[in-house]
Amino acid sequence: MTSMFSRSLLRNILAREGFYQKAQVRPLVELASATEGLGTGVSAPAAAPNSRPIYLDFQATTPVDPRVLDAMLPYYLHEFGNAHSRTHAYGWSAEKATEMAREHVARLIHASSPKEIVFTSGATESNNAAIKGVAMFYRSTKKHIVTTTTEHKCVLDSCRHLEREGFEVTYLPVQPDGRISLEKLDSAIRNDTALVSVMAVNNEIGTRQPIAEIGQLCRERKVFFHCDAAQAVGKIPINVEEMKIDLLSISGHKIYGPKGVGALYVRRRPRVRLEPIINGGGQERGLRSGTLPTPLVVGLGAACQVAEQEMERDHAHVVRLSKRLFDGIVERIPHVKLNGSREYGYPGCLNFSFAYVEGESLLMALKTIAVSSGSACTSASLEPSYVLRALGVDEELAHTSIRFGIGRFTTETEIDYAVHMAEKHVQRLRDMSPLWEMVQEGIDLKSIQWTQS
Amino acid sequence: MFSRAGPLVRFIRPRFTRSYDQKVIEHFEKPKNVGTLDRSAPDVGVGLVGAPACGDVMKLAIRVDPSTGKIVESVFKTFGCGSAIASSSFATELIKGKQLDEAARVTNRQIASELKLPPVKLHCSMLAEDAIKAAIADYQRKQGQELAKSAAAASN
Numbered sequence: 001m002t003s004m005f006s007r008s009l010l011r012n013i014l015a016r017e018g019f020y021q022k023a024q025v026r027p028l029v030e031l032a033s034a035t036e037g038l039g040t041g042v043s044a045p046a047a048a049p050n051s052r053p054i055y056l057d058f059q060a061t062t063p064v065d066p067r068v069l070d071a072m073l074p075y076y077l078h079e080f081g082n083a084h085s086r087t088h089a090y091g092w093s094a095e096k097a098t099e100m101a102r103e104h105v106a107r108l109i110h111a112s113s114p115k116e117i118v119f120t121s122g123a124t125e126s127n128n129a130a131i132k133g134v135a136m137f138y139r140s141t142k143k144h145i146v147t148t149t150t151e152h153k154c155v156l157d158s159c160r161h162l163e164r165e166g167f168e169v170t171y172l173p174v175q176p177d178g179r180i181s182l183e184k185l186d187s188a189i190r191n192d193t194a195l196v197s198v199m200a201v202n203n204e205i206g207t208r209q210p211i212a213e214i215g216q217l218c219r220e221r222k223v224f225f226h227c228d229a230a231q232a233v234g235k236i237p238i239n240v241e242e243m244k245i246d247l248l249s250i251s252g253h254k255i256y257g258p259k260g261v262g263a264l265y266v267r268r269r270p271r272v273r274l275e276p277i278i279n280g281g282g283q284e285r286g287l288r289s290g291t292l293p294t295p296l297v298v299g300l301g302a303a304c305q306v307a308e309q310e311m312e313r314d315h316a317h318v319v320r321l322s323k324r325l326f327d328g329i330v331e332r333i334p335h336v337k338l339n340g341s342r343e344y345g346y347p348g349c350l351n352f353s354f355a356y357v358e359g360e361s362l363l364m365a366l367k368t369i370a371v372s373s374g375s376a377c378t379s380a381s382l383e384p385s386y387v388l389r390a391l392g393v394d395e396e397l398a399h400t401s402i403r404f405g406i407g408r409f410t411t412e413t414e415i416d417y418a419v420h421m422a423e424k425h426v427q428r429l430r431d432m433s434p435l436w437e438m439v440q441e442g443i444d445l446k447s448i449q450w451t452q453s
Numbered sequence: 454m455f456s457r458a459g460p461l462v463r464f465i466r467p468r469f470t471r472s473y474d475q476k477v478i479e480h481f482e483k484p485k486n487v488g489t490l491d492r493s494a495p496d497v498g499v500g501l502v503g504a505p506a507c508g509d510v511m512k513l514a515i516r517v518d519p520s521t522g523k524i525v526e527s528v529f530k531t532f533g534c535g536s537a538i539a540s541s542s543f544a545t546e547l548i549k550g551k552q553l554d555e556a557a558r559v560t561n562r563q564i565a566s567e568l569k570l571p572p573v574k575l576h577c578s579m580l581a582e583d584a585i586k587a588a589i590a591d592y593q594r595k596q597g598q599e600l601a602k603s604a605a606a607a608s609n
Contacts, residue, residue, distance in 0.1 A: 357532070
C-alpha cells in the first residue's frame with residue numbers, strides 16, 4: 001500500500017512537471033508556426049518564456065524511462081535491504097532483485113552467464129577497472145596496451161596512468177571515417193600485449209568500429225579485447241560471444257537508466273583475470289567491493305530489459321529521425337560537412353561542421369535546443385575536439401562542429417524545429433562572419449596571413 | 454502531501470542557467486554595428502585579427518573624418534564565440550565618435566569589465582583591442598600614403 005501510494009505520488013509529480021511527456025518541447029514549439037516557418041525560413045516559432053529547450057543531446061545522457069523508474073521505486077522505499085545481508089528477508093529480497101538485474105544485463109549482451117556481469121558506478125569505472133585491472137594483473141609478463149586516439153577520455157586517461165606506471169601504450173590512428181584499420185591493429189599487437197581496448201560507438205561522431213573483426217583478430221593473437229560500449233549497448237545489437245569480446249563496459253544513464261550505475265562484462269571462459277581497483281568486502285566476485293546500490297542496479301537491469309524489447313522500434317525511430325535531420329540540414333544549409341561517416345555511423349549521433357560559424361556561438365544562438373559541440377566532458381575547454389582532430393578535420397572546421405543526438409523520446413516536431421533553428425542561426429552568424437564574407441568574395445582563406453597561429 | 458511536495462519539486466527542477474553575463478547575451482543577440490566599409494576608401498581603416506584555426510577572427514573597420522580626426526563610423530564582423538561577438542560589438546560602440554588617439558587608448562580591461570568576461574574569455578577582449586589598434590594603424594598607413602601621394606603630386 002505504502003509503495004503503491006508513493007509510487008503514484010512520484011509519478012504524478014513527475015508527470016505534472018512534464019518530465020515524461022513525449023513531446024518534450026511542450027509550448028516551446030507550436031507545431032503550426034514551426035511548419036509554417038520551415039517553408040519560408042522567415043517566421044521563427046516563438047519560444048515561450050521559461051520553457052525548457054528541446055533535448056537533442058542523447059549521447060551526453062538520457063532521461064530515465066518511466067518503466068525503469070517504476071521498477072526502481074520499491075527498492076528505495078520498503079525493499080531497502082542490503083543485497084549482501086544473508087541473515088534476513090530484507091537482504092534476500094534485495095539480492096533476488098540484483099540477481100534478476102544481472103540476468104537482464106547478461107541477456108542484452110548475450111553473455112553466457114549472469115556471473116560474468118560486475119556492477120560498477122558507471123562506464124568510467126568499468127573502463128578504469130578493465131584497463132588497469134588487466135594490465136596490473138598480467139604485468140609480470142605483459143607490458144603493452146593498444147587503444148585508439150578517439151577513445152573516451154576515461155580510456156585515454158587510464159592508459160596515460162599506466163604509461164606512468166611503466167606500461168607502453170600504442171594509440172592507433174583512425175581513418176577519416178573514424179574507423180581503425182585492422183592491418184594497423186594487427187601490426188600493433190606484440191608478444192607482450194596484454195589488452196586491446198576499442199570503443200564500439202564513438203560518443204562524438206557516432207562511428208561504429210568493426211568490433212567483430214577486432215574481436216576475431218584479438219582472439220587469434222591471444223590478446224584480451226576490451227570494448228567500451230557505453231554508446232552502443234541497447235542501441236545496436238551486441239553479442240559478446242559472436243564478437244569475441246572479453247571485457248565490455250556498460251553505462252546506465254546512456255540507456256534510459258539511472259545515473260551512477262554501470263556494469264562491466266568480464267569473460268569467464270577463457271577466463272579474464274583482473275586486479276580490482278576497489279578493495280573491500282569482496283562483493284562482485286572480489287572484482288568490485290562495496291555494497292550494491294540496489295535501486296540503481298535494478299534500474300540498470302530494467303533499462304536493459306526495456307532496451308532489449310524496444311531495440312528494433314527504437315532503432316527504426318532513430319533511423320527515420322536521423323534521415324529527416326540529415327536531409328533537412330544538408331538541403332537547407334550550404335557548406336555543411338558531416339564528421340565521421342554515415343555508412344559506419346550510429347544514426348542517433350550526427351556531428352556537423354557548419355563552416356565559417358564558430359561552434360560555441362552557434363550553441364549560444366541555439367539556446368532553445370540542448371545540443372553540444374562535442375562531448376560533455378570537454379565542452380568547458382576552448383580546444384577543438386581531439387576526436388575531430390584525430391579524424392584529420394581541419395582545425396578551422398573542428399571549431400565549427402555541433403553534435404545532434406537523437407533518442408527514444410525525440411519527436412518529428414523537435415527535429416523540424418532543430419533544422420529550422422539551425423538554418424536560421426547559421427545564416428545569421430554567417431552574415432556576421434568575416435570568413436563567410438571573404439568566401440563570398442572568392443578569397444581563399446588559406447592564402448591569408450593570419451595574425452595568430 | 455502535494456502541498457509539501459510542491460516546493461520541493463520546484464527546488465529540484467533544473468533551472469535554465471547560462472554562464473554568460475546578460476550584457477554579453479544582449480550584444481550577441483542584437484549586435485550593434487555589424488557590417489563592412491569599403492576597404493579601398495582613403496578615410497577607412499580595416500583591422501583583421503585572429504585566425505580561423507584558433508576559433509576567433511575579428512574584422513573591425515572605421516571611417517574617420519580627416520579634418521577632425523574623429524571616428525564617425527565603426528563596424529565589425531566576427532567569427533568566434535558569443536563573448537568574441539559581444540566584445541567586438543561593444544568595441545565598435547566604444548570607439549564611435551572618439552578621436553583616434555583616444556580610441557587607441559581603449560584597453561581590453563574596459564571591454565572585459567563591461568561584459569564581465571570570465572578569465573577563459575579574456576582573450577576575446579584582447580582581440581577586440583588588437584582589432585581597434587589594427588584598424589587605426591591601417592587608416593594611418595593609408596593617410597601616410599595619401600600624404601606621400603599628394604606631396605609627390607605637388608613636387609611634379
